[in-house]
Amino acid sequence: MIDLYFWTTDNGYKARTAMEESGLPYRLKIINIRNRDQFSPEFLKISPGHKIPAIIDHDGPGGHRISLCESGAILKYLGEKAGNGLYPADPLSRLKCDQWLFYGSATFTTLAQQFGHWVKRSPDVVPLAQKHYTEVLKDMLVTLNTHLADHEYFTGTFSVADVSMYADVHVHGVNDIGLDAYPHVRRWHDDIEKRPAVQRAWGPHES
Secondary structure, three states: EEEEEEEEOHHHHHHHHHHHOOOEEEEEEEEEHOOHHHOOOOHHOOOOOOOEEEEEEEOOHHHEEEEEOOOHHHHHHHHHHOOOOOOOOHHHHHHHHHHHHHHHHHHHHHHHHHHHHHHHHOOOHHHHHHHHHHHHHHHHHHHHHHHHOOOOEEEEEHHHHHHHHHHHHHHHHHHOOOOEEEEEEEEHHHHHOOHHHHHOOOOOOOO
């Protein structure tokens, strides 16, 4: 059994989507960041950087109980453990998956979060920051659109690489920027949105 420590952020939805797609049994553990639950001593033992998501796998490698934080690491771990293609078995495909998984985790989401802060949530209006991060997000959508023009998914078949970018495309691409200028991203997004596991992951949760 895996415990998934979750809140309704882009990274939280990534981990919940990967969990649902993996087919592995899990329990959802709510960490309400508005109440600063992430700073509790118990949670800091699991996620030293006080970030969600995090997991505890009570049947990890060798039967050991392990904890893991950082969304990219969690997605890769769950994909490997599932053994259902969510993380490719072929070494060459894994290299491509890693490339886009790390792009989604380290670049795309990191900068999309800055867009979300400066354009949507910041009480201070800073036009230069708003302009900069809007342009950055649009440029990254061009990158995704160019790749998806020749690929159904980022790594041949649906994988954790797609999961790593879907949340921010869904939140900021669809709702804030719009996807009319990025038709291949639109096709990719709409295809993933229909997946039953994705619909479950973005569905209700107990607070």
